[in-house]
Amino acid sequence: MQLLYFKENAVDILKKQDLTANIKYYYGNNYWIEQKYPNQKFLLPFSKTEVPEFNLKMENGINDDYDNMVIIYENLKFLTDSQASDERLWSGMAHTIFWDYMQHRWPMPIDKEKRSRHILNNYFFWNSTKAVFLNGLSRLWWYARFTYDENLDDPYELTKYVCENDINGKIFPLLSCAFINNKEVFKNIIKAVKKYEEENNTKLSRNQFDELKKYLNRLSGKVFIDELSSEDIYNKICERIKIIRESSSWKNDVKNVINSIPRDEFTLDDVYLCEKQLQELHPDNFHIKDKIRQQLQFLRDDGFIESIDKGVYRKK
Amino acid sequence: MAMNKNKLFAYPVLTNYTDDYVNVNLVLESTKILEKTKKISKLNYIFQVDDNNIIKLIKERKAKAVLKIYCPATKYRKIIDLTLGTNNIILNNADVNNKVQLESFIILTENIEQFCSESFNIDYRGDTFDLEKGSIIALGNQENVFIEKDIYEFTKVTSVIKVRKSTSDEKGMTVDYSDQNIYVYLPEEEYITYSQYAKHCLEVANSMVILPALIFVFDELSKDDDAFIEYEDCKWFRVIKRKIKDLFNQEFNSNFIKVAGSLLISQRILDFPLKSGFEWIKGKID
Known part of the structure; x- marks a missing residue:
């Protein structure tokens, strides 16, 4: 099949000039482009040679993402990063050969206010350094590009992992970290988290993953992460996850103590009354009162409680 | 992402803009x-x-x-x-x-x-x-x-200036240069006339629409030195910068605009459209 890309003028007209007027056409078929712009040659063939015919899966929405990442990357692996970061290619294909896929996977939102933004994000590149991971088609190629690893028995093992682990809530925010653009660093981080989860038979929650991201950001301000070996990254991540998990467990335990207090207002001493109970839950910790004060600060920062006087709190 | 120059370290770091080290090149x-x-x-x-x-x-x-x-x-x-x-x-x-x-x-x-x-x-x-x-x-x-892409090197300045229909009720033309191209927005009626006739009398249209738009952009840029860093990512900026180097052999900065003047720079970039514009009108009337 022939890959088609938009001329710059086409992107300009569809994305800027006529976007609002064209919103109604993003339901149904794509004949409107030729009908509305009969004399404009919007499309150009991407190369002289054709690529083998391939289709994207359109059965289970988001659950097809992994299969579609593999399909698109296997068929378009020849694209250079420069070509694959060109908006004209993906917006051209989204409006032509993959129009039906786009309609299935990225149906127009019911909320009228969100429709133009939906088209800009999914059919074009819109206002973000992460635009290639937002566009409905290019995201498939780029997630595969970042996770494909020929050194693994299954080169798409990490692709599968990110698809099965809250790609929008955990992985996408991680992509805003500058060091992630080093694909080896990205893969080493994902491999380290995956290995930790497998070894400890656990899954990091979205909050825990976010805490890990914050830690890596802080670390990147101090050391040059690109120069750390995969083993260095694994060791640092394991150490940090232990701290994060311990901290989130402490936070929950103190939260439970606060919830058990029958009044909205309470004092530090009220929480200290449960020192023994918390000591039993954390037998290795010998500074329970210090830990309680620390967790109360965290819970205050989280907005769970507010501090109304020295040592006096109110539930929110 | 560039590392912030104001970033602080907990130990001395050798740079050319701090004095953590002395007498070191x-x-x-x-x-x-x-x-x-x-x-x-x-x-x-x-x-x-x-x-x-x-x-x-x-x-x-x-x-x-x-x-x-x-x-x-x-x-x-x-x-x-x-x-x-x-x-x-x-x-x-x-x-x-x-x-x-x-x-x-x-x-x-x-x-x-x-x-x-x-x-x-x-x-x-x-x-x-x-x-x-x-x-x-x-x-x-x-x-x-x-x-x-090499194509940018041969891009004409007029190709990075797009004339579009205004979506607001504003009278007269407005100019937006915050994107990859410079956009000149015309009221609906003027835009329709422009789309139908500009191609037949390009120099006249350039004098009426593109020339004042370019003068406006240069005037705005000359007010702010930071703008020359801010717009460096925009294609129109790089095309104009290259054109100025070709025509004037000068760096594109606020000082250059102030010295040469927005009016002269714009006319030279568009190859003095008034002359050929008037010749076209003369040809029609005569």
Whole structure:
């Protein structure tokens, strides 16, 4: 099949000039482009040679993402990063050969206010350094590009992992970290988290993953992460996850103590009354009162409680 | 993402803009000359430093200078080791597109205990620091280079100025130059007339629409030196910058606009459209 890309003028007209007027056409078929712009040659063939015919899966929405990442990357692996970061290619294909896929996977939102933004994000590149991971088609190629690893028995093992682990809530925010653009660093981080989860038979929650991201950001301000070996990254991540998990467990335990207090207002001493109970839950910790004060600060920062006087709190 | 110049470290870091070190020369920058072929781009990067402790660490392979190459468009991020002297950097054009950020550092390759230097500022003199592997001990220059498709080099200025129908009720034309192209918005009626007739009398249309739009953009740019950094990412800016170099052999900055004047620059860029515009009108009337 022939890959088609938009001329710059086409992107300009569809994305800027006529976007609002064209919103109604993003339901149904794509004949409107030729009908509305009969004399404009919007499309150009991407190369002289054709690529083998391939289709994207359109059965289970988001659950097809992994299969579609593999399909698109296997068929378009020849694209250079420069070509694959060109908006004209993906917006051209989204409006032509993959129009039906786009309609299935990225149906127009019911909320009228969100429709133009939906088209800009999914059919074009819109206002973000992460635009290639937002566009409905290019995201498939780029997630595969970042996770494909020929050194693994299954080169798409990490692709599968990110698809099965809250790609929008955990992985996408991680992509805003500058060091992630080093694909080896990205893969080493994902491999380290995956290995930790497998070894400890656990899954990091979205909050825990976010805490890990914050830690890596802080670390990147101090050391040059690109120069750390995969083993260095694994060791640092394991150490940090232990701290994060311990901290989130402490936070929950103190939260439970606060919830058990029958009044909205309470004092530090009220929480200290449960020192023994918390000591039993954390037998290795010998500074329970210090830990309680620390967790109360965290819970205050989280907005769970507010501090109304020295040592006096109110539930929110 | 470029490292913030205001970033603070918990230990002295050698740079050209702080006084953590005294009487130390550091050169970590390119020669600014980019040689381009169809497939690759080449530039030379110079690394020189005369702090004895840092040189010793480099010789013992406990520290090294690195160049970080990052292209925001293609997400390309590569780290290249630098050696003392001139380094020949080769970039594959297929990996990058438009802006490429260059940043250089000297970093530790292993944990170092009691890191110190005779050249530390007196505030730190005698202090030692335990630093971990990967720690940055020197920061070089931050630079941007543009590696773009050859087509941009031959792009006419008029092709980066787009005339569009205004979606607001505003009377008269407005100009927006915050995007990759300069957009001139005309009221609906004027836009319809422009679309139908401009192609038949291009020089007249350029004099009426493109010339004042360009004058407006130059006037606005001349008010703010920061604008020349802000708009560097925009295609229109780079096309005009190149055109000014060709026509005036001058750098594109606010001083140049103030000296040469927006009116003259705009007319020269458009090849003095008044003359040919009037000739067209004359031809019609005669």
